[in-house]
Amino acid sequence: MRAATLNTGLGLRRGLLPELLAMDAGAVDFLECAPENWIAVGGAYGKGLAQLAERFPITCHGLSLSLGGSEPLDLHFLDQTRHFLDRHQVRMYSEHLSYCSDDGHLYDLMPIPFTDEAVHHVAARIRQAQEQLGRRIAVExxxxxxxxxxxxxxxxxIRAVLDEADCDLLLDVNNVxxxxxxxxxxxxxFLEGLPQARVTGMHIAGHYDEAPDLKVDTHGAPVKEDVWALYTLACVRFGVQPTVLERDFNYPPLAELLAETARIRSVQLASGGRRDE
Known part of the structure; x- marks a missing residue:
């Protein structure tokens, strides 16, 4: 039975697949995956994804569209992505406000210059992607x-890109x-400066404290208390939005991840925020 709401989610990672398949149906509201990691995947992984998609709503967060890149958008990949989203009835699709390719994939998320020229360039590519996908997208x-x-x-x-592209924002609280x-x-x-109506989802994750003035976004540790406090402020300002706990390596037992997703739900309930379904 699919959940009616998309409030609290967990990243669907191959390394977590056995635990996710054994997870109780009510443990989370939805699962989020990167479509490029699952498109055309068969075998045990493909079967596992199909089984999870029957039990949980799936949302998607892309890794390789390279919205800020200089090369033309990969229209074949966009068509594959649209088919994947349609097949799994995906209600939310997001991508990074970055670029990750230049005559080949760079395997990292590179920052875009904060200029008017870059705003026009990225916004045009977001509009093209939305048209090709047949749906609005959110940028992170x-x-x-x-x-x-x-x-x-x-x-x-960020505000200029959102306005010119007429797209949504996936707010990564840890990145803020x-x-x-x-x-x-x-x-x-920064949170107070973001347009409330554009925020349609959130991410929360752990980071590494290299120094007081140097934090490294790792997705490999529990969420820090300062980030939980900022997430509470985000829920008050933007209401209850679909929120994904991201964990990409150093996987603890699933029970520890579910304790964090339960805390997401508790913050949502305590924040007083509301979201229309």
């Missing part, structure tokens, strides 16, 4: 450690915290 604010060029602030850049520490801005003010 990424963590970055050096900026190619900043003619405007990160916040102003990491960037605020690394680049010296106030995380709460």
């Amino acid at each position: 604010n990424i963590s970055y450690y050096a900026a190619p060029y900043q003619a405007m602030s990160e916040l102003d850049f 915290f990491v960037n605020a520490c690394n680049h010296g801005y106030e995380a709460r003010a």
Whole structure:
């Protein structure tokens, strides 16, 4: 039986597949996967995905569309993605506000220059992707450690892209915290500057404390208390939005991940935020 709401989710990773297949149906509201990791995958993995898709709603968070790249968008990949989204009745699809290819995949999320020219370039590609996919998409604010060029602030850049592309925002709360520490801005003010109507989902994850002014977004550790506090503020400002706990390696027992997803649900309930279904 599919859940009626998409409030609390967990990342669907191959390394977690056996545990997810044995998970109780009510443990989370939905699972999120990267479509490029599952398109045309058969065998045990493909069977496992099909079984999970029968029990849980699936959302998708892309890794390789390269919205900020200079090469033309991969239309064949977009067609494959659209088929995957349709096949699994995916209600939410998001991608990173970054680029990850240049004459081949770079296997990392690279920051885009914060310029008017980049706003126009990225917004046009987002509109093209939305048309090809036949649906609205959300873009995610990424963590970055050096900026190619900043003619405007990160916040102003994101706002400009959202307006010109007419797309949604997947708010990664951990990335806001990491960037605020690394680049010296106030995380709460950043949240308050984002347009409320554009936020349609959130991510939360762990990071590594290299130094007080250097945090590394790893997705390989439990969520820090400061990020939980920021997530609470985000729920108050933006209401209860579908929120995914991301964990990409150093997997603990599933019970520990579910304790974190339960905390997401508790924060949502305590925040006073509301979301229309």
